[in-house]
Amino acid sequence: MIEPLIEALLPFIAIGFAAQVVDGSLGMAFGVISNTLLISIGMPPAAASAGVHVVETFTTGASAASHVWHRSVRWKLFLRLMIPGVIGGVLGAYLLTQVDASIARPFVLTYLSLIGVTLLWRGFRYPPSEKSPKVVEPLGLVGGFLDAAGGGGWGPVVTSNLLVQGASPRHVIGSVNAAEFFLTVAVSATFIAALGWAAFTTATVGLLIGGMIAAPFGAMLAKRVSAKTLLMVVGVVLTLTSVYGVVMALR
Template sequence: MTPIAVATAVAAGLVAQLLDGGLGMGFGTVATALLAGLGLAPVVVAAAAASASLVGGTVAAAAHTRFGNVHWPTAVRLGAAGAAGAFTGAWALSTLAGLHAATPVASAALLAVGAVLARRGFRGDLPQGPARTGFAVPTGLVGGFAGAVSGGWGPVAVPVLLAVSRLEPRKAIGSAAVGQALAAAGALLGFWISAPQALAVAVPLAEGLAVGAAVAAPVAAWLTGRLPAAKLTACAGMLAVALHLRALLAGAPLPWPAVAGLYLVLAALWALALTGRRKRPAARIPGQRPAPVEADA
């Protein structure tokens, strides 16, 4: 590999981890796109992306833990199931021809979830109540499989976590980061057993991606805890829409101006989500006194 290619991998890992560590998704998509663009075989791409994801995910998990962004009951269930799903995905990719983790139906469903999350964040209507963990095992299994095959851990796991877990957005993203590290470990074990030669082919690029990811991970975890919950939810939803729209358009015979127009519309909506809107204060009944405010201790 040329030094320019390795430097490009470092830069890509840095940018991708800023997205992934801050919003819970994007690293696998960027890594696989970069590696696939070099003409590498799918199993080599997946093995290299899993190697880099293990390093970046581990640093991100440690940083999210440091900043209190992890809900451990969810993270443990999600990560254990993710490791099993990723091991299966690595074995399947190594032994089955023409395997694709994403389907149009799954991408369309998760795109719709992302749109709901973006609307929820824009309106400021965030779920409340005790955390739900029953969904974590099936989500981890599917997300781990998708992560091993196509780098799709985050676009599967994070929208589901945000939609049904009732966790704070920062804790949903931090828990997904812990799960990603465990899923990447499961994928590497699967590739080591079923396709050990694939792990050695793209080592320089994997190392470059990992270096960039390790540098960006603590910064991204810190930013996750700083963003308002509503804006974090809206941004994660819009990123999920963008990633799954990309998957849907990959096989669509659309001219590039139409694709560019769709993404420009999406960018405008994302900017609107970032600016957000404040929830209107509850209407006061005429003659009703405002509730007293407790004095600070």
């Protein structure tokens, strides 16, 4: 009884572990990597996104508390991101639950492949040129929507764009992570209301276990590998995985 359960959990523990190592190193990409791999193995987009967001409720909660403790959160920026982010996230989650999985899968994977290309491009350009930050609320709205609809993307979309606009890296990462906690709670609640608890399966438990085990390794890796290298590696992995998933979904 226990052995079959462990065997069923292991693949998802591995996915959660790998995704959290990267996320802990870059401050982004847990949702994108987890969702890409889950959809690639055949999980419906809505169920994959729902499970990933439930797991992220725990991981982002711990991250948000840490950033608040270290005074890395700019509360004005936090509110400007959190409110439109939650609105976009709820809309994205609701839309995904209303679309047939076979129809949604190619579009979601295409979006994720574009995120991978974007990360790769930013890796080549790292460090980005400094600009005065101007766009915040629309970025939060779009980031929240794509995060829920694609199962990930809040960090890559919002964090990277704010950094490109010239905002302080420390306060961008702190504020974005703090806002993400409220986003994941809202998105998870929307999925539960639309899909019920049946959407959360062995995959959710496995991702949570793997993510919690990997937490210290991400921080360790961040000290030894450059952000430029990590961005490019994540970009390549996401792009190849997502393109493969699109090809398989369209066959």
